[in-house]
Every structure is written in structure tokens, then in C-alpha cells.
Amino acid sequence: MTKKISMKIEGMSCSSCANRLEKAINKLEGIEQGNVNFATEMLTVVYDEAKTSPMAVELAVEKAGFKVRKDIKDYSFKVKGMSCSSCANRLERLVQKLEGVEAASVNFATEKLTVKLNADVIGYNQLKEATQSAGFELLTDEEIKQQPTKEVSEAHRLFKRFMISLIFSVPLLIISMGHMVGLPLPHMIDPMRNPLNFGLIQLVLTLPVVFTGYKFYQVGIKNLVQLSPNMDSLVAIGTLTAFLYSLFGIYQISQGDAHYAMHLYFESAAVILTLITLGKYLEAVSKGKTSQAIKALMGLAPKTATVERKGVELEVPIEEVMVGDLVLVKPGEKLPVDGEVVEGMTAIDESMLTGESIPVEKTVGSQVIGASLNKTGFIKYKATRVGRDTALSQIVKLVEDAQGSKAPIAKMADIISAYFVPIVMGLAVISSLLWKVSGESDVFALSIFISVLVIACPCALGLATPTAIMVGTGKGAEYGVLIKGGEALEMTHRLQTIVFDKTGTITEGKPKVTDVLALSLSEEQLLSYAASAEKASEHPLGEAIVREAQDRGYALCELESFHAMIGRGIEGVILGQKLLIGNLKLMVEHQIDVSSLQEKTDELAYEGKTPMYMAIDGELAGVIAVADTVKESSKKAIETLHQMGIQVAMITGDNQKTADAIARQVGIDLVLAEVLPADKANEVKKLQQSGRKVGMVGDGINDAPALAQADIGIAIGSGTDVAIESADIVLMKSDLMDVSTAIRLSKATILNIKENLFWAFAYNVLGIPVAMGVLHLFGGPLLNPMIAAAAMSLSSVSVLLNALRLRKFKA
DSSP states (O other): OEEEEEEEEEOOOSHHHHHHHHHHHHTSTTEEEEEEETTTTEEEEEEETTTOOHHHHHHHHHHTTOEEEOOEEEEEEEEESOOSHHHHHHHHHHHHHSTTEEEEEEETTTTEEEEEEETTTOOHHHHHHHHHHTTOEEEOHHHHHTOTTHHHHHHHHHHHHHHHHHHHHHHHHHHHHGGGGTOOOOGGGOTTTOHHHHHHHHHHHHHHHHHHTHHHHHHHHHHHHTTOOOHHHHHHHHHHHHHHHHHHHHHHHHTTOGGGGGGOOHHHHHHHHHHHHHHHHHHHHHTTHHHHHHHHHHTTSOSEEEEEETTEEEEEEGGGOOTTOEEEEOTTOBOOSEEEEEEOOEEEEOHHHHOOSSOEEEOTTOEEOTTOEEOSSOEEEEEEEOGGGSHHHHHHHHHHHHHHTOOOOOOHHHHHHHHHHHHHHHHHHHHHHHHHHTTOOHHHHHHHHHHHHHHTOTHHHHHHHHHHHHHHHHHHHHTTEEEOSHHHHHHHTTOOEEEEEIIIIIEEEEEEEEEEEESSSOHHHHHHHHHHHHTTOOOHHHHHHHHHHHHHTOOOOOEEEEEEETTTEEEEEETTEEEEEEOHHHHHHTTOOOGGGHHHHHHHHHTTOEEEEEEETTEEEEEEEEEEEEOTTHHHHHHHHHHTTOEEEEEOSSOHHHHHHHHHHHTOSEEEOSOOHHHHHHHHHHHHHTTOOEEEEEOSGGGHHHHHHSSEEEEETTSOHHHHHHOSEEETTOOTHHHHHHHHHHHHHHHHHHHHHHHHHHHHHHHHHHHTTHHHHTTOOOOOHHHHHHHHHHHHHHHHHHHHGGGGOOO
């Protein structure tokens, strides 16, 4: 086929250059015409794509001493119309084949197409047309913004489909099966008296279910025609075969063969469509989590910022903040962008981004992070990174990249169906034709055709995976372990390393008084005085002291004066006595001797606790130690994981000494301390690159990229919405013992799925030769379509009953 392309050329200095390039191009095999326009610097080539390619033309241009200038652009689109991973693979192959496309990647889980293309060769319109012809629709960011409730509306639409199907399937099931368990039917539709009415009422009830589930047929049959069958193809063929066979049964009844009334399978088609629609609805509910997580991340940043320009304070939208702007932030306000402090002192809560529970002291020259919370003082800082360059935006990008790099897990049933369905259809056609050619009647040949399709009908195969997953995820929910779909359930049992975030995951996430060492006062007096002074402070360590005194029921004294010293502690006067409470630096500044408790404070620091010194009128009065305490379940949970042969690591932005102290308490194998938010995902990636399957357990926004990067992200239910949305599994009880529960449940479910697939095929594979009439050739019985359908139904029942065994799972 002849094609035409145009390329922009660099490096031509005169018309003789253009002539030289033109000659070089026209010498290439397969080039029908090559023209170079020196004025526009364009090369236009007409070529035979069977003999050459654009790549060969580019190489020839470079060989001639020139260069092809490409306008390479990156695009990301939302894709509508994908129903399974095979659709994603087909779309990816299609886009990669388009001329001008440098690279393309489709992620089924996030429903996104990422494409790198040469804008001189192909544009958005051509890309959209090509994908539309294959049955997919591309949406730009603007179009996505105009559809903010897409996930909700999709789930709502599927729920409506399920309810309609259910309304018709229940009476259909009662009419078709009720007489078998003694339920009386009206005379008018009694199969013994009015078999035709009995069949027609079932047909009438089945048609709305089939019409409601038209998407299965639309997508499934289309994929089958394009030789890439998927789960929808299985559902379409299975239910359509049962439906068509039942129509054949009604025809036989109308011809006087009343015993067909006992062998109609409308209820099989309707109930399977109803169950699969329920599965699709549950999938839709859990989809779209990435976009929600990213929206929640972006929502952390304030919408406006107060900036100083030419000595005037202005409130501007965050999008208008420029690098170099002076940004003003009062206590209690969020920082709009990243920057460097130029005036003022404060303590900033960066826990939402770093995971560190204790606010960080900031003075002139300190770096500050956008979206963090200013706790105590007023600061003025110079904006250094704005827009897409801020730490928050980088975390958003990390979440997108990590989730985009996850390859969807290939479902066993999809792989099998790609070969199984076409083979069965071929065998059905061949066997029926052979019997017809051998002299049998049309009815005999049709009976053979239907028998083969029904005995091999992949209804059970279509149910094998979703039923086990539905029961498994339901059982998990009973124990407070929310598993977001089959992929997470399938991968969890393969985990070899579990990485725990420290703050809020292994530990409680908020400081608590652990030790009180009194010298000249009683323990009650020391704690009461300290709490009285700290009541005026907003520092979390001070709040922990106040909380402890209140919990113990100690009376607080009146505070006569108060002064906070950023980065050191506080100064106050109580009952005429001057109090100093703070770190060692504060004691040294005021020349207070702390040697009497030095050994003990060193011990406390080794244990990961923060010692707060207290002096009264220049003399050391005692020490109060504050620490983020370990959760009760942490040690036992890690021991359980060790018994399962799983390596346990801990990752934190905290200092090495504190991290090591926590690790010793709970038995951690690997400690990753002083890790920045952006590096958490990289640390997970390093473990993955060593060939290990990695699970990440976290609760903070800073954990979101690592949760997305991990093979399985596990969020603590008490954590932030972003962590929960980014994770594959959520532990609602915030009990780390549930990590091992999730792994054991995954193992049980995967074993169940494999058993289901076996039962789904056992009847079919054994029955196919019989259905084809192999035994009949040697004088044996012919498999009646009704018996074939019974075997098909039995395989579905076996699968369902086996899946229900999962309900016996114990945490």
C-alpha cells in the first residue's frame, strides 16, 4: 500500500543541500517520490509500506547529514469501553501500530492510555478516530472534568441493571424450578397441563434480563469476532447458548414434544446474567480510586495565598503564585507552595506529608513544604517551587506513575477462554456437519451442535473466579479486611516482604508521656507544674504532658507569665517560681547542671523517647519523657508474619536512633530511616528490583506513592482518606494482625479459584466427546441435549457450592 508522510528537516543551509537530500531519499528502495522544499524545510515522501518505512527514511536523512525535527508530545487519556485486560492489550497494540506513535501504554486498572507521539505525523483527531473504530472512546482532561461523577453514575447504572435483572430472575426461578420442590403453579402455566404456556412465560421473563444485559453481548461477541475473546465473550456464549436451546425447546413443545418442558434453561441464562451484573457493579464501586486519591491530595493545598508584591499584601489564587514571590502565613494556616523562610520563627506540622508526628521548628533559611500546617508563629517565605514543581504535586505524580506502571494480572479464565471457546465452537460445527453428511437428519445434526455447545458452555468458567472472589472479599469484610477486587486478592498470597510505615502504623501516631523522673519535687508536683506551663503551648509534646496530668487527675496551677522559645522549649512563672521546660539546648543556655540525670536520659533516648528537662529557679527539678508508643498488636503481628516466612521492614521519615529503638521492640528485620516522602516509593521499588513481591502498610498521605508502587498497598483504616484510596486493601480495625489475615484469606481464595476452574472443566471436557456422538459411533448412547444441559448446570452448582466453602474461613 502506498503512503505519504511529511517531515521537518534541520541542517539545510542552501538549495544544494535540499537537492542532495532529495537524491539520497529517492535512491531508497520503496520510495516512489521524494520532494524537499528548502523554503519550508519540509521533506515529503510517497512510499510503498511493504518495501520501506518512516524509520528507514529517517535513517537515510541522518546518513545524508541532516536531522528530522520531531514535535514529540506526551498525552494521557481516559479510555471508555474496556471491559477486561484483553481489551487493554488490544487497544495498546492498535495504538502502537499507528504511524507517528513513538510509545503507548494502556492501564486497564486506571482506564488510562498514555501515549508519546510525533505531532507532525499524527494528532489527537486521528488517534481518536482510530480508537473509536476499534470500539473505544478517548476522553481528555477537560472532558473528564465535565464528567466528575463518572464512577458513581457507572455504578448506579449497573446497580439499576442488576435490580431489573433480579426482579425478573426471581419469579423465573420460582416458575422453572419451584415444581421440583413442591411449589404449586397456577393451572394456566402448569408444565403438565399447559407446557407451551409454561415455556412462554419463562421466555417473557427472560427477555428483559437479556435486553438489560445487552452490553455482555455487544462487547463479548465483538471481541469474539475480532479473535480476542474475553470474560464478556464467555458470558455471552454461555447465556446465549442456554437461551437459544430453550427457544429450540419451546419450538419442540409447539410441535407436540411436551417432555421438553422439563428441559428449558431460560433460568440458567437469566440467573448467570444477574450474578455477573452484580459482580460488574461491585467492580464499578471500587474503580476510580486513583482519581479520587489524587483529587484528595490536590485538595490538601489551600486555594489562595497571601503574597507581598512591591510592599503590598495581596490574596491571589494559588495558581498565580510565582517563583520569587514573598508568601505570608499566619498561625493555623496551610502553606500554599514550597519555599525558604526569610522572616519569623514557627513550628510546622509536616505529618501529612512526612509522617513525622512532631512539628518541625522553622527559622530563617529553613525549607518549608506546601500543604503543611503552620502551628505557632507568623512567617514570611520566598516561593521556590510552585505549580507542578511542589513536593505535593510530585507526590501526586508519583501516585499516578506507580499506579500506571502496574500491569493488570492476567486472569486464568481469560487465557483459557481465548483457546477454549473457538475450539468448542469449531468442534460443534464440525461434528454436526459430519453427522449431517453421514446421512442423519437436520434435527439430529442440530441436536449434536447444541449438545456440544451446552456441555462445553463456559458458564461455570465465567462463575469460577468472580464467585470465589465475591465470597473471599465478603469474608474479609466480616473481619474488617476490605479487599478492593480480585487483582489484590490474587496477588496478596505471593507477598514475600511487608514494609510497615512507623508513625501511626506500628506506633500510635501521637506522643504520650512514658516516664516521669522527679528530683526535688514529687512526681505529681513535677507533672502538675509542667502541665500548668505547657497548657499555654501548642506544641504536641506539651499537649502530651497536659493530657497525662489531666488523665491522672492532677490539679493545675495558675500561670503568671509564659514565653515560647522556638526550637528549645518554654519559660514560665508559677507561684512566683521561674520554670524552664525544654531540651538539653535550653538547659545549656541557662547553665543548668543536668549531670545527675544524664545516664538516665541517655537510656531514654536509646529507647526512642524524647526527654524534656524541667528546671525551677535555676535548678534541675526532673525529666519527663515523651514518645510515640508502639501499638499493642504490632509485636504479635510481626511475629505472625515471621512464622509465615515473610520478611518485615519498617520505613520512616524519623531519625535512625528512634527508628532502631522501635525496631528492637517489635522485631523488625530491616530498618529504612530518615526517608523522605518522595523516596518511600523508591525504597519499595528497590526491594521489588531484588525480585521480591512487596506489600506496603501505611496510613499517611506521604505513604500514598509507596502504597501505589507496592505490589499490594495496605492502608490502616484510621489513616487518611488518600492512603485508603491509594491502597488495594484497607484494615478497618487498624489492627496489624489483619495483615496476616489478608494473606491467609488470599491463599484460601486462590486455592478455591483453582478448584473451581477444575470443576468448571471436569464435566465439560469429559462430556464433549460424548456430546459429539463418539459413543454413538460404537453403538453407545447419544448424549441428549437435556443431559448435556444438566451436566452444564451441575458444573455451575459445583462451582458455587465450592466457593461457599470459603465462608468457613477463620481469621
